[in-house]
Amino acid sequence: MESFARHLVDKGHDVSVVTTCKTARDGRLTEGTPDGVRLFELDNRGRLGASARSSSPVASVQGRSAGGMRLLKIKRMVDRFLGQLLDHRLLFAAQFASPFLAKEVKSALSEADIVVSSSPPWITHLAGWIAKKRYGVRWLADYRDQFSGNHIQIGSAFSRPLERWIDRGLLRSADCVSVISGPMKTYYEQFHGRVECIENGYDEKAFARIEQVVVDKPASGVPKTAFVIRYAGSISADRIPHALLQAIVQANRGEGAPFHVEFCGESGLLRSMMPKTFPEAQPFVRFVPQLGYSEALAAMLEADLLYFVETSDTSSLSARGVLTTKLFEYLAAKKPVIAEISEEALAAQYLRASGLNMVISVKSDEIHDALIRYRSGGQVLAPDDAFIHSLSRAVKAQAMEDLLGQLYTEGARTVVRS
Template sequence: RNDQGMKRLLLISYAFPPMAAVGGHRTVKFAKFLPEFGWEPTVLTVRSGFNYAYDPSLLDDLPGSLKVLRTRSMEPLRWWEGRKGRETEYASGEEVDRWGSSLPTGSETECSCSAVGGPARDMGRAARGIKQLARDLLTTPDEQVWWIPFAVAAGLKAVADGIDVIYTTSPPHSTHLAGWLLSLLTGKPWVADFRDLWTSNIHFLPSRRGGKRERVERWLEARLLRDAAAIITTSEKSRELLSSQIGGNGRADREARTRWFTITNGFDPDDFADAVEEGGRGVQPGSLSPRDWGLLRERDGGRFIITFLGSLYGDRRPDLLLAGLKEWFRTEPEVRPFVRVKLVGNKSPDIEGRLSLGELVGSIDISGHLPHRKALALLRRSNLLLLLLGGGEENGGVIPAKLFEYLYVGQPILALVPEGEAAMLVRLLARGSVVTEESPQAVARELRYWYRAWRGEIDPPPTEGGGLLSLYERRNCTSMLARVLEYVRKDNR
């Protein structure tokens, strides 16, 4: 404990401001509120990590007294492949800027295996095999594995200064390896927080499945899950899927499951103070009153603004939304000039290319990543918020972090998601409508309904008050983490 009697936590996270990764928000909020619950965090992160976007304004949310240790890192593939081989690969529910598996265009190896035959072709295959082997050796479980030595070295010094509990959060999952090693070396209890699943994640790369690398990663995952003093997930379904990776049964397995906790993401009302200023005149966060609906119509000058905030990749695609828009405009072409869809965030090249063409051009605005404050201001200026998830029960346990900010803003939500926890939250809090089937007609029906409510042609439905919603405030989520930390601290005595 420190001089003030605070218990001390080493909080290890690769994703941390100024990186704009969604996972960094969770870490920042825990660091912000933990002192209120008797814990003094020390953050251990990377000095100059790689990410798809950066937002220095996120640093403003850090307490002035927070100690942040930033270490060097080494990620060999960035040196190996050079800038020409770089591409964006979305490997999990959270975006991570990676290096693609394709060879640099025009490389000597690529030419030898595609333009000539015989020995040259065999040499090309051999070169690709060697390269894949090197990639597996250098990036298991992920590219950030080479951050581990630096993180462990800095972590040992931090523990020597007095640490009660070690906490790690992933992705990248190498962060858990660092925490596990520190726990083994120091005897301090270690808590592993999985913001996304690992090998049971539907975005676990197909190139890893069925081979030695998958077996290695599954072994690592099971070992870490067995050794952690506590495991945290962000949804109940994720907890079920992750706990199934341990295997086993009987008494030992039942005891192990008492170490599992669910702490969702959430929202911080403080974030919306700046959003009010940047967003201009608008409704107050929370439930929409009839007066609020009138303000929305007056403010937007006759434009019905539909906004999606987040990345589009893999099975998280706008196809159903686009089909629903086409169906709506087909049946009511007169509304099209008054409807504007804003898709804000990173997109895979195939999705961006498709959005730039087609019959909906002129109705859809495409933009990249926005700083957090500007993104929240945009939500405030919108009339309908979109939540998109790929279909299938595998996504039933995914709750996008932005959903909690959607819920707090108070504008209605149209959730195109499979049955699961995200759909349950929207329904439970009566914050909008949910379409779970792949039906353009159903999407068009909901778009038409919310447009008519915005126009004042029908009465908007009532929304649930702030009682249940307050459970998802970041401060309350942090209080749950503090209880987990206290549990493992006492259990380790």
């Protein structure tokens, strides 16, 4: 949404963003506000404030503190029963109906042609619903992840029907719904008659900027001391790299430069598993604290290979519809990708179309064979530049602008008829 806002301002539109004030516990704020975008940050009383600009890292190699882990366990216990229903940002949404809402925000909303609410969290759609009712604006409800029917935050038999009820009830007032994948589109078409798909895409301007400062690789013929495989993102229980680590251990028993893998991000779970589950892989694994956006892009561009892992669950539209921004950024980096996912996964379709799929498999022997081919120079990839460009933010932001233009025109016609 930051990229979309920047694109809209560059095209001459007036963009205001209303959000919460961020505290140090929300982590490091690594990106600035796009030039020309008006940013309104609300405190818990609906007044204008400012986020804490902490320079400390979001996460450390050691992961969460003992107290933080206890709080996380309590939260997970509550979430297992209430799903996503209980959200501490409910007060943020309620402020949109308050007479004490900051006058600057009231003015921005009353002058707006269209309000876009983007979730998660789902309470942004509650805020959009209130803005629609209070100010009579056109409303686009944008989902980057599903609220109801979510395959990760499953909730309980109590919370699931309530989440569907909320989704259905809120979207009755929406003028349009936007989502990030085909399966997610199919899901939300149960609740609304107009659902458009606009993927996350990658920021080509950011890549071009980082490419100018990334150090070039050694020239052909210079022997490598090790091949670096990088993964950017969190490691969770459904993203444990079993096949990759087994394949690396096997490949490094042979001749030639060894393969080393770096996990950049929150990976406390994997760190704790290494001594017992993957003892032989430990010499070839490095854990890196979570990186800022520009640092993460540079890490992708400097890697020899990129590793992608995601749920291969196909039991729900939510699971089948996962298309993370990381996938598009991997494609923009144009590095060979090792994907430990099912060949039936939606992400696998994008990888094959890009021409960057070095291997797509959940089997360690198939990943091992691909590593050996790569080391011997027998793995030749042919990136499809046209397909990769079609996933750029420039293209996706233009699709968003076109959609907003349609909604504005339809709203103007309604006013004329009435």
